[in-house]
Amino acid sequence: MKVLLVLDDVDDSKQLQAIAGEPDWFGGGSRVIITTRDTHLLKLHAVERTYCVHGLNxxxxxxxxxxxxxxxxxxxxxxxxxxxxxxxxxxxxxxxxxxxxxxxKHLDNKIHNMLRVSFDALGKQEQSVFLDIACCLNGYTLEEITNLLQAHYGRSMKYHIRVLDEKSLIKNGIWGKKWIMHDLIENMGKEIVLEESLDMPGRKHGLGLLTLEYPG
Incomplete structure (x- = not known):
């Protein structure tokens, strides 16, 4: 059967496999449109054509x-x-x-929870790197981010940064050098640090370049 199938906000490869596992599941001329924040899922599923949707100016x-x-x-x-x-x-x-x-200062709970899905799907190391960038390194060049993180963790961080890029948590800026987080994603990272520090008047996260202070 010829179909138009739209899979919106996919965040698990099992979803793709269950609903659109193979091209021959559908008749000729069918179209399957997948939206996701995780480009790695598309690569795993051998999606032929991808398009990055840019935000409105x-x-x-x-x-x-x-x-x-x-x-x-x-x-x-x-x-x-x-x-x-x-x-x-x-x-x-x-x-x-x-x-x-x-x-x-604080994200709406619905927005926070939507963005938190991508964070929770990260490994522990990627989560730490994400929080370091959100709190300290947003807007730095890739070289600066890599060098600072490597100096702190003692090993290369290029793989972890690539994972954040694939999940659309950090992107190369319009000038081609600086890597940036959307304001809402950056704020979400800082909210996570706040949630982890409710029993403390302030907390230094990761690199120690920035102290997030919150009233008790």
Missing amino acids: REESFKLLIWKAFKTNSVSPPSYADVVDCAITHAAGHVWESALDHFE
């Missing part, structure tokens, strides 16, 4: 948000313009100033 994000929020192509009243701009920055889905102030 600031202008596109502004247009989409005001249409969803105000059902028009302009901000009404105009006094909300700064709030909308702030909402785009934090990508939190809310347009209230008090909520946005909160999201600067």
Whole structure:
């Protein structure tokens, strides 16, 4: 049978094997579309063609948000313009100033849990490297990240960094040198450190380059 099959947010190779194990399961002309944050799964499943979906730019994000929020192509009243701009920055889905102030420090539970899935799927070593980058090294070059992590852990970190890249937790920036985390992913990492430090007024994580201080 000719089918259009969409597998959304795949995070386990068993899901692909169970639903779309072999090409000959479907009739000629069928299309299987898979969305995932883990590009390694696609490689394991021998997916022939992949496409990296890029986020909206600031202008596109502004247009989409005001249409969803105000059902028009302009901000009404105009006094909300700064709030909308702030909402785009934090990508939190809310347009209230008090909520946005909160999201600067703490992720909404639903957003946090969605992002936490990718973190929990990492090995212990990758988790430590992820938290080091989130707390200390976001925006550094690959060479800087590798050298600092290697100096701290005493061994090469290139494999672990590649795993984070494959799971879309860190990406090469638009300038081709600096590696970056999305603000929400970076904040999620810092939230994890906070969760692990509830019984402490402050905690130095990993490299010791940054101390995260939280009120008791």
